[in-house]
Amino acid sequence: MIYAEILAGGKGTRMGNTAMPKQFLMLGGKPIFVHTVEQFLMNTRIDEIIICTPEVWIAHTRDTLKKYIKDLSRIQIVAGGATRNDTIMNGIKFIEETYGLNDDDVILTHDAVRPFLTQRIIDDNIEGAIKHGATDTVVEAFDTIVHSVDGKIITDIPVRSEMFQGQTPQSFNIKLLKEFFENLTDDEKEILTDACKALVIKGHDVHLVRGESYNMKITTQYDLKVANGLVEGQKI
Template sequence: MNIGIILAGGIGTRMGQIERPKQFIEIYGKPIVVHTIEAFEMHKDIDQIAVVCLKEWMESLRGLIRRYELSKVQWIIEAGETRQDSTNNALNHLRNVCNDDDILIIHDAARPLISSRIITENIIETKKSGAVDTVISATDTIVCSLDGKRINDIPKRKNFFLGQTPQSFKYSVITNAYDTITDEKRREATDDCKIVKAYGHEISLVMGDKINFKITTSDDLMMLKAMLKLSDMGRGSYVFQND
């Protein structure tokens, strides 16, 4: 079984003054989180979907799922204080549902332009290796500075990648990692791959796409609107879904 886990627990502090969490901002009459869920809903290899959501927005999300007939969404799970807490809540919720070899495709709700190709390749590679990160190549020169004032190193760009999501795992791999990591290391981790890597499991790479960017600032919202306008005015028929 392949389960998409959509992390929709953020509040969008870098977006500035907004009335609602960024994932619930409407773009062409449809909330960003719905755009994201639909990418998984329409993918033939996704069996079920779990959405991790802020407690105070769970009822609104239920209404959106009914309105847009998102039939693969089986669970709405309360978000934690951090991203890692939210993932852990989802894992605990699925303990009596998943088998060891089931695949969890964990994705940011704020990355609505994910393509079907990225989801497919995550599933294929996770079946082989058990753990996958989605990345894109670093196109600009990478500069390392330890104090933020002076350059300490300029490493070779070809060895560096920018992380995206999904991050995908066999259920047994990620649950074992979360069950064994210390609280201190979990707090230090910035994403699920770092936790799985600390557990000792190697992470394979799947190439992402520049279009699969994360909505973080108001500029990103403008970019999203432009991309959706180019692809059938945001009605869901993304020209890049089958790349």
């Protein structure tokens, strides 16, 4: 089976003083995460959509979905974890307990606050996860990347043509990802906060899927203004 796991477990502290986590803020007349869910619902290859949200917001998430989406038969809501990786594994645990795990099951993990992903990106992630076992969505880095260990002095300036900016989805064969996480030490789990990085560090190839510059993550108030501009532009 092919699962989409929408990561809506964050508190969105960089958004500033808001009444609710950023994934529930309005964007073009709907909460941000609803736009994201709709993109996955449009893709008929996705069998189930797992939304991982803070436990105290589960009822709000369910009520919001009922308001904006008619058919919820492919959607499940699960409590998120303390970290991103914990949240991913909570979703996988739910899948295993509810449906069981097959050797060819894949999961697309995606930020709830990236509502502008395309069907092409979703399809490429599905194909990549089936073929390679692990994929990461990226775009080329157009600006020079500066590395600094202490945040004060340049440590290195990597070759720009070899640099990419990570987006989501990050997609995996579920059994592969589960095995890698179960073999991490507690110290590694603290350090390896990105699922793809965990696989790379452990020696597994992660293949690239090309994203889009507008597949942006809405993190700040400025991002939200830009996103609203994109939504308004789509109406023209």
